[in-house]
Amino acid sequence: MSILRDILYKVTINKVVGSTGVSVKNIQFDSRKVADNDVFVAIKGTLSDGHQYIDVALTNGAVVVVCEVLPKKLADHITYVEVEDTSAALAFMAANFYYNPSENIKLIGVTGTNGKTTVTSLLYQLFKKAGFKVGLISTVKILVDDQLYPATHTTPDSLTINYYLNLMCEAGVEFCFMEVSSHGIHQNRTKGLLFTGGIFTNLTHDHLDYHKTFAAYRDVKKAFFDQLPKTAFALTNVDDKNGLLMLQNTAAKKYTYALKSYANYRAQILENQFEGLMLKINDNEVWSKLIGAFNAYNLLAIYATADLLGMETFETLRLISELESVSGRFQYTISEEKVTAIVDYAHTPDALKNVLETINSIRTNNETLITVVGCGGDRDKTKRPEMGKIAAYLSNQVIFTSDNPRTENPDQIIKDIEAGVExxxxxxxxxxxxRKQAIKAACQMCKPGDIILVAGKGHETYQEISGERFDFDDFKIVKEFLKALQK
Known part of the structure; x- marks a missing residue:
């Protein structure tokens, strides 16, 4: 049990009705999960408003209600706390409830449109190989050292973040690498956390269904760096036109990385082939199993972060050469007929362009490049024609198909993609x-030496259609079809 006044530390409070000395068992923002002696925090979400469920929470046993607007009728023996912003209040309360675990761990946040999962996952790999106990909070999974937990959001809610950070502290974890999404920043999920460092990868077209304008999306990313303390480091990609903007108002120590510009950490691509990359990083050469210019940026960010966290240079370079690619990120297989199939999460115009340009820079052009791609439903519609334009321009053959249509008509999504084709x-x-038939068709079109790119879903092992999830694994399916053609 915790005392309410202790978990309200740092929360901006307008009014309290009742006692803050009450003992509470748990904090909940879903009224259905509320039990006896819990605090219910009424969050105004994008789909529903928690204020409508205060009575349900009280019926389920809540003894404290945290809200932005007090109910007209107040129940007896219940403490009501009126705050400026319940999502921010939840973040501070969650941190306090779990004894502010981010203060006892080196927490590194990675934000940007593309590369978050790769950078966090590879940093986890690198520090684990170096012998540290490490945590990971990513789109793909949550790891408390070796213990695996499923991930549901790029950046989980505040309670979930602090719960896992607390588990990490209990397990003796020293470093945690965490994806920080624009949704997570905007919804205050990262408030109340003490970051040791922040990394900016890049900024391109995405999530305009939520943020409405690119400027709003950019400014939300910048807000993460604005909130970093002076004890932290802020590392940014200055080859991105918004890279320096991220550092404009931060109190953190500023560092830069780049392939094309002057920066604290610089890299040059010496070799780029399907077997991997040869890079020159700050005058030291290193071979990596990863592929493509976009991964050169990811590896440089990893090198810089390891350096800023005190790892010895040659140890970092040795470990970079051992890193394995992340599931669903330029994951490839080669069939007996020498058909190369690549599965990648590229679901934004820039990510798709990066992957296709990487393939085109490596291949001989004697082979056919067939791209299978779609766009998710109930998401940013403005990127669909861009995806279509890029796929058709940079491939020899394109098959447009369903991604995760969710509640949208998949025919209409494909028409939106087709509209961008020149x-x-x-x-x-x-x-x-x-989608399965689209992948099958791509495999049947192939001749020995050809290349298939299946883009958009990457690591995902499901397809979401009309609100239902069905088992679907791009990598598994493309391997099966290529194997079947060998018979």
């Missing part, structure tokens, strides 16, 4: 609604 590329385009 007339000179119409003959390259085929549309097959069923």
């Amino acid at each position: 007339p000179q590329h119409y003959k390259k385009v085929l549309s097959i609604l069923d």
